[in-house]
Amino acid sequence: MSAVQDQRHRTAVVRIDLRRGLLRTDRWSLRFDTRALVVCVALVVLAACATVLAIGTGGYELSPPEVVRTLAGNGPPGAEFIVVDLRLPRALVAVLVGFGMGMAGAVFQSLTRNPLGSPDIIGFGNGASAGALVAIIIFDAGASQTAIGAVWGGFATAAAVYLLAWKRGVHGYRLVLVGIGASAVLGSVTSFLYVRADIGKAAQAASWMIGSLNARDWGDVRIAALGLVLFGPVLLVYARRLTMLEMGDDTAAALGVPPERSRLVLLCAGTGLTALAVAAAGPVPFVAMAAPQLARRVTRAAGPNVLPAAWTGALLVSAADLATQRVTGSALLPVGVVTGVAGGAYLAWLLRGERKADRI
Numbered sequence: 001m002s003a004v005q006d007q008r009h010r011t012a013v014v015r016i017d018l019r020r021g022l023l024r025t026d027r028w029s030l031r032f033d034t035r036a037l038v039v040c041v042a043l044v045v046l047a048a049c050a051t052v053l054a055i056g057t058g059g060y061e062l063s064p065p066e067v068v069r070t071l072a073g074n075g076p077p078g079a080e081f082i083v084v085d086l087r088l089p090r091a092l093v094a095v096l097v098g099f100g101m102g103m104a105g106a107v108f109q110s111l112t113r114n115p116l117g118s119p120d121i122i123g124f125g126n127g128a129s130a131g132a133l134v135a136i137i138i139f140d141a142g143a144s145q146t147a148i149g150a151v152w153g154g155f156a157t158a159a160a161v162y163l164l165a166w167k168r169g170v171h172g173y174r175l176v177l178v179g180i181g182a183s184a185v186l187g188s189v190t191s192f193l194y195v196r197a198d199i200g201k202a203a204q205a206a207s208w209m210i211g212s213l214n215a216r217d218w219g220d221v222r223i224a225a226l227g228l229v230l231f232g233p234v235l236l237v238y239a240r241r242l243t244m245l246e247m248g249d250d251t252a253a254a255l256g257v258p259p260e261r262s263r264l265v266l267l268c269a270g271t272g273l274t275a276l277a278v279a280a281a282g283p284v285p286f287v288a289m290a291a292p293q294l295a296r297r298v299t300r301a302a303g304p305n306v307l308p309a310a311w312t313g314a315l316l317v318s319a320a321d322l323a324t325q326r327v328t329g330s331a332l333l334p335v336g337v338v339t340g341v342a343g344g345a346y347l348a349w350l351l352r353g354e355r356k357a358d359r360i
Contacts, residue, residue, distance in 0.1 A: 089218050213334075
């Protein structure tokens with residue numbers, strides 16, 4: 001019996017080779033990119049620091065050690081209500097929404113093989129926004145009903161774009177072009193909803209449409225977390241197929257990956273993740289587009305970089321939330337204003353680089 005136990009103990013030993021990027025036991029092995037792993041760890045640490053600083057910012061100022069002690073249940077008198085009930089939900093929504101948008105952006109850009117193929121550019125995010133606005137303006141919905149409206153709007157838009165882009169399969173450039181057209185149509189629908197709404201609901205919807213973390217509570221945290229729980233594992237499982245799909249449908253099929261079925265599953269999961277992120281915080285602009293590109297530049301790794309893009313998105317939204325509070329001295333400025341300005345500057349920088357390289 002001891003010999004059998006000895007053998008089981010030996011097979012349970014895990015060996016990690018960081019230089020070769022290999023995690024293995026006697027029964028299985030897993031390859032990973034060492035640089036991408038280090039980047040993910042660094043992004044997690046930076047996002048955690050930005051979150052702690054954001055929680056400590058406000059009229060009732062708290063130092064980072066005080067925030068950490070309060071979260072551990074040993075903070076200053078009166079700090080628990082401020083941190084746990086008022087500020088922690090906002091900070092968690094920022095991390096979860098950024099994580100989801102970064103992940104969805106990496107998937108869509110990989111599927112379309114186009115840096116403009118993010119859900120906020122090709123209309124999927126706009127569809128979720130339109131669905132949420134219908135719930136807010138017409139049905140006077142609460143948080144859960146708004147989330148349902150966003151999911152329905154996102155999936156309806158995704159189905160319409162997918163069918164219109166279909167021609168013996170769905171190719172990236174057609175998906176982007178049809179999606180941009182759908183985004184323009186949905187923008188007109190949104191304007192019509194504003195015109196039909198009374199002044200109070202229009203003001204509420206306008207603030208939400210910019211992308212805001214103001215007055216977020218634990219219900220919004222649950223909505224954002226639900227998207228990651230339902231659709232995040234699907235995207236991670238199918239991430240390996242994304243690399244094969246980037247090689248072309250014929251190559252993917254030859255390697256045993258059904259192209260259209262895999263693409264459809266990834267589109268559905270990415271749409272659901274985008275819709276619930278939009279339902280939790282509104283359409284925070286440019287995060288889904290910029291996060292995958294920044295992650296790819298930092299990791300220098302081929303493929304979709306789903307997890308690095310997700311953590312980059314979490315860091316971007318958390319840092320933008322911190323900036324809105326530090327720069328303005330209050331939490332009233334919508335976080336979408338900061339990401340919009342930063343995204344515009346990032347686009348200008350990209351165009352300048354492309355022009356210097358004589359590619360445009």
